Amino acid sequence: MSEETAAAPAQAQAAGEDNTAAPPKIPAAPLGRFASYHAKLEALKGINTRRDIVERDLLMELASVNLERLSEFPLLETERFSLFDIMLRRSVDHPAHIHVKNWIENFIVAVNRHAKATINQDQTALPRLEFEVAAAEAILIKCLQALTFQAGLAKDNLSDAIIARHGEQAVQRIDEVSETAGFGEPYFKALIENFAFGVVQAAYKELIAAKRTRLARDGQFLTMTFPFDEVLSRLAGTDKTIAQTRLQEKFAAVAAAPESARTADILAAWLQSGEHKALAWVKGRPDAAHLARIVTMDTVAGQLAAALAGALSGNAADETGGGAKQSDPAADAVCIKDQAAASACGAAIGLDCLKNDFTRALRYFEPRETATIVAPLGVFAPAQVEAVLELLYEFQFLHILRERGESECGKFAIRILRNRRLTPETLSVMAAVGLNRIRQKQLFEPDPDAEGILLYKIKTLPDLDNACTLLNFDERLSAALRQAFETAPLKIEFAVVLNLPKIAKVTTNLSAKVGEILALFGVKP
Structure with a gap:
């Protein structure tokens, strides 16, 4: 089985270290992690906790004890909780959700069985059960990792587009919104209110005060013309180059490097092939290539590309964060495909949920106008986000006139x-x-x-x-x-x-x- 196993401390996130490029192996068996799962599950069972709360808390525990294996995982609790909420609740109508739900269920069952075997000191069953927990754990980590990548990219690209239009003074307000709103409708709504509604309203008043409108009569009609250039020219903007985040650089590197670009192409074809039962929903999606690029950011991508080419190699024991050994190449291939499928599901539910959240944040507009505004949103790519911002300004100006x-x-x-x-x-x-x-x-x-x-x-x-x-x-x-x-x-x-x-x-x-x-x-x- 394959799963990246960086052993850098959790503080590496804040320090800016890249813990996915060449992950070191975890030298010890994962009994510490497993013990944490046992304790959390036992505590939840002891107070008759609802099943959905069990799923949420155990998923949070998984993330907490595996921070060194999650690249670019947010530091803000509001953003972390948003990611868990997407996986567990907000993606419930997504076709990939049933598979995410099953993976979480499998993890809970595996932890429960391993806990019982540990208590009973069942030395015969423990190696197999350790492998099952590690396998279920790796799948969820991959799903959460891709979700983290997608949410982070959407946020970074939107922030850059806003800063390009409104200048560096926008950074502080964007950070304030992030601290309180996480990822989701409240986040998008706050940004829209701050950087579209209020700004366009102020620009309209300045335009009128400067007497920049034109009046012209044509037969039976009198026309007032409002130059929209005057509105855009009143946005502060910036002439400085906006530096990319580590996450944006990683995403760009996938397309820039020939080897990773080939891997992304292989994965895009595999995602749409329907070979994996968890990916039936991918076929026909116009953003399959984007999902493949997200998957390719993870170390499992190259191993899957090799597996698809019939060149799988490696020891699964070292690839599950210290789980039990599994040396069967066929089983390794299945595990790799499961992890890649989980990664694709995580990217997709992140992308689609955030697009839905953005759409809901536009309820201020008429449905037809909202559809027009979100049409270019695509995968939250920089050019797409900039086009959406432009439409937001236009329709807000139209709303003011109405x-x-x-x-x-x-x-x-x-x-x-x-x-x-x-x-x-x-x-x-x-x-x-x-x-x-x-x-x-x-x-x-x-x-x-x-x-x-x-x-x-x-x-x-x-x-x-x-x-x-x-x-x-x-x-x-x-x-x-x-x-x-x-x-x-x-x-x-x-x-x-x-x-x-x-x-x-x-x-x-x-x-x-x-x-x-x-x-x-x-x-x-």
């Missing part, structure tokens, strides 16, 4: 205008492949709010392709324009469009009524 105009909601419509931009840097590239000034005027117009920036006149990629054909652009220029269009930054504006005929039906003084509606938004005629 709330301000609620009393007159039937007399106006709110539209979000999105125009693709061509930056000076991209324009230089386009000029080098044949975009002269005449062609430039056919496809672009100046951005009235940003000097040196051009706006695409064309709104869709098919329309751009048609324009390139009609204008007889060569393939090189057409391809460059297409690529620039697909990656172009957006200029976002909010337009509140007043329907003047509809307003006229309910008032005898149209100008005064229009002034009242504009005043709701803080805009003067």
Whole structure:
């Protein structure tokens, strides 16, 4: 059997030591750990504790006595409790939960049997039972380890995105939220309230005070335009490089190193193969490659890749934290696969529960808007989290407009205008492949709010392709324009469009009524 067995002290977590790269073997038999399990289980049985409490407390005991085998396990009790809560309660509707539940049950049964054999001094049964406890223990450690990795990555990537937008002063508030909220809905809700709702509300007031809105009449409609750039420009931001955490570096290293990247590919295929009964739910998941990368961060990954290639070797005695010896290669392979499956389950329940928690933290928005906001969230990757933050700012601004105009909601419509931009840097590239000034005027117009920036006149990629054909652009220029269009930054504006005929039906003084509606938004005629 295989299971990483680092013997570094628990304090290594705080000291910043990496205890997964080359784990030393635990030299002694694990009777100290087993005795802790015996004592905890006996104490719980003695007071007729509910089964769910037994599961929770024994799982907490397992983590407590195996801190040296858990990399990046959080120091904060609130975060630790959140991880246990995900494993035991919040993932109950997840297809992997039944397997996690069974592994916990198996561990409790194995500890109970070993305790009885120890009391009875059953020397015949003890070696086998020691192995069973060590095997069940290793599976739960792998599950908890992957859950820890996934939760930590989600938190680190979200924190980085917030700091990039709000500057270094955001760090203290993020830490305060972490200390009280752990991982879950309260954590996400607190961050959203601090770094989206409040900030956008303040930016709106500054925008109005600076008179940055525009008024324009077009026939029977009067439009107030609010430049969203003005909101984003009021976020502090930072020009400093945000250093990666150890966990982020480990995750990035999986893709960067050819050997671990190959291992991740092998594991991704295995996870989706359905070979292991605990992984039937993985097939068809778009994030299977991500789950495989999480599993690959653990030492069991390389051993599983070798096992799948028919090259399993090693002594299971030293790989279970000091458990009983098991030298059967076939049994070793089964144990390795069980541990890898547990790791994948831990990563998946962590990812899916946190996505559900994030969604619930957005109940402030309408369901359709919430679905739009969380759609890019994916696996909490940096670019995905940044996209979600951008949508949060947009929909919060939209909510402010709706709330301000609620009393007159039937007399106006709110539209979000999105125009693709061509930056000076991209324009230089386009000029080098044949975009002269005449062609430039056919496809672009100046951005009235940003000097040196051009706006695409064309709104869709098919329309751009048609324009390139009609204008007889060569393939090189057409391809460059297409690529620039697909990656172009957006200029976002909010337009509140007043329907003047509809307003006229309910008032005898149209100008005064229009002034009242504009005043709701803080805009003067």
